[in-house]
Amino acid sequence: MRALRIWLVGTGTVGTWLAGVLGSQRERLAASYGLSATVVGAASARGGFVYDAGGLDLASLPAAAGGRAAAAGRRGGRWPSTIEGLRATEADLLVEVSASPAADGEPGLTHMREALQRQIPVVTSNKWPVALHGAELAALARSQGVAFRAESTVMSGTPVLSTLAEGLAGAVPVALRGLLNATANFILSQMADGRSYEDALAEAQRAGLAERDPAADVEGHDTVAKVMILSGLVFGRQLRREQIACRGITAVTGQETAEAAAAGGRIRHVATLGFTGPGGAGSVTARVQPEFTGPGDPLVNVNGTTNAVVFEADPVGQVTITGPGAGPQLAGQGVLSDIIAVASRRAAGS
């Protein structure tokens, strides 16, 4: 089969890792998964969009997209903006791994709509477009008969969305609780060991855990985005930010964490999502807040940068998925699993 032609939008840490793996592990990916992929287009915020129908050089992708090297030129070219480049060119898959802001999810949202409207599947790690418009994008993909996948947006490389939506397909989702932010869980875990909030935050920053804006982690905005993504893609119901009651961990005191530990439990930053009716028909419970988790709670022993989701479905009962919640190569792994799923679906259709 012809190689999967990829538009790679975003050449930061995730895009760079991915380009590296698609190049260096080409043989293993072909042998194990029948995956043969070529990056034909690449974009970055600064350098516009480069395209080569014969395939871009994976090793120099960030540089090429950054504008410091010329495109190969054969059936290719360069456009000042990504959307112009996408509109002018062809591919079999959009891999959107840029980071669009919480305000409107743009320009990532427009990139994804452009692809889906042309029946081109989308794989993305770009959180906010999915948080704000996940249900719409999934419905558009379904109506166009193509895949829309965003595995890495929740718990990074730990498979949560595919496990809940596909592995548990057929079961009726009831509710979920989760620890969805690695930095917040790291800080609360340190505090359980006796550190102050300030010391724990400083330690998280030294370890390179905090995202660009630490407020996104400690005030809960990142977790809110993940709740919105889970709601849209697993429960099929789009939430607005203001529908999710959110309290961060900045006001958690050493006394509270010590008292929780003395009671055999932990203070955790817990995201909760539930619907009263199947398929999201009834009223919504969606909140993010520090909560006491006692002995026996599946979330009580999830420490450090590990994250977890406890999913309740009928007739399954409680399924818990625990794994690392952050890291560029982990996000890249989540994107890679999605690309393999798209390639496998394409093979089934050939």
Added chain:
Amino acid sequence: MRALRIWLVGTGTVGTWLAGVLGSQRERLAASYGLSATVVGAASARGGFVYDAGGLDLASLPAAAGGRAAAAGRRGGRWPSTIEGLRATEADLLVEVSASPAADGEPGLTHMREALQRQIPVVTSNKWPVALHGAELAALARSQGVAFRAESTVMSGTPVLSTLAEGLAGAVPVALRGLLNATANFILSQMADGRSYEDALAEAQRAGLAERDPAADVEGHDTVAKVMILSGLVFGRQLRREQIACRGITAVTGQETAEAAAAGGRIRHVATLGFTGPGGAGSVTARVQPEFTGPGDPLVNVNGTTNAVVFEADPVGQVTITGPGAGPQLAGQGVLSDIIAVASRRAAGS
């Protein structure tokens, strides 16, 4: 799209539950997953195989297959053995939910080979054919371009195989540890609370937890089968039974479980699987035995009939999946998720 025509082989608890759900939840499954399925053939060990190209009555399936009711007759008929019926008729999917013995996995194995050789996908909960020949069946399916899925054979309705093989696709599997038998974990959990082995076993039997032959659970044969399935379908390497060192829980004493509890841990019946080389190239570690799991071990707090798998892969690290390990409607749920995956793959190919 034309409804998915199913051969349903096995009309015990799993097959009956499944036939019920495909009938009673037809509208929800169509709306949520685009699944439209018709059971055209049904078989049981006693009653042979009945077929109706127009669809059998789902409500009376067990009776029909049991030979106590006549097939509808239109473009249909009855055959004394399942394999004769399969050979004489047509379908889009074989759902093999009978239970074949550990000795040779027959006749389930022959049913699955018959379907795959004719490019008909297979979904199964029939453990031993997959344990003994999983790698071969998966390779045959791949070469024929159709799906072979066995989600419910490991941890029942809790999605493990799809999560490890698809959700983590692209990652290099390194090793796994698991608690894979609900009965054994229930007994050891009871013993940790101070009961004797005999009392705990009797309690498990009263609760209807033990399989037909309780030895399969407490001596570890059931867990060995699951290790073989994981090895074949996740690591791509077929193990023979004798390659797995197995010690059951029958010799675990109250003193051992008490000492483990005093040390803050638990005795668990742990399955371990690891390969020294990627893709199963190197030497194999495969064993099933009672082991001390200490504080901090992801398996230490998995109690009662709950099961768990800790999967180690590169670059992901450790991912743990915890959920219910047994129950007929849970196995049915695992089969249903596989049927939905096949239907979705078929839709992509249309």
